[in-house]
Amino acid sequence: HMGVEQPSVTSMVKKLAKRDFVHYEPYKGVVLTDTGIPVALEIIRHHRLIERYLTERLEYDWAEVHDEADRLEHHISNQFADRIAEQLGNPAVDPHGDPIPTADLDVSPPQSGETLADQQVGDKVRIERVPDNDPDLLRYLSEHGITPTTVVEIV
Ligand SMILES: [Zn+2]
Structure with missing residues (x-):
């Protein structure tokens, strides 16, 4: 993969x-x-803040930020990440709806964890998050106006 x-x-x-x-x-x-967990959370924080910054401030499309963030996430300091967070008003989620760990490396508990496949016809659901690593899927979703927070009805 x-x-x-x-x-x-x-x-x-x-x-x-x-x-x-x-x-x-x-x-x-x-x-x-226990040594690895905070290091992993730090990299996740960097990744998701970079994605948010690229979409919000540099007008990147949400379909192209994952690969860019993968390249940059290891090369920024925690201070740089904190500055990005501050500039963006300490966002809670990245453009794909994934939670951004705080500077103290707290991460919000998982959201509902339900998938569209878990829903019944007629259900109205709010999109919480989408996979961030499939540019074609992300382009398809934005063409159909589906992003995190969008409410959709299952037909
Ligand atoms: Zn990503």
């Missing part, structure tokens, strides 16, 4: 485990450690 070979993933996971960011058991999986 990410265009990375399996041995590269294994090698990186081992490096992260050596630095105590993840707990890794071969053939079982990878879990963030």
Whole structure:
């Protein structure tokens, strides 16, 4: 999916485990450690603030900000992220509806977690979030006026 070979993933996971960011058991999986969780939240904060800044201030389309944020998220300081947050009025969510961790790395609890497929015909639902990594889907949704907070009726 990410265009990375399996041995590269294994090698990186081992490096992260050596630095105590993840707990890794071969053939079982990878879990963030207490050291890794705040580092991951920091990167998520950077990513989502960058996405918000790009759409709100630099007039990027929401379909193109994910890849840009992926490139930038590791290269900005926490101070820079805090400045972005301040400039934007400390937004709670990114353009796709994903919660932005606060500077203290608190993250709002998951929203309803329901999908459109969980709904019944005739239900009216408010869109909370959309996947951020499929530009074609995002373009389709904006062409149909569907963004987070839009209320739609299932037909
Ligand atoms: Zn993203």
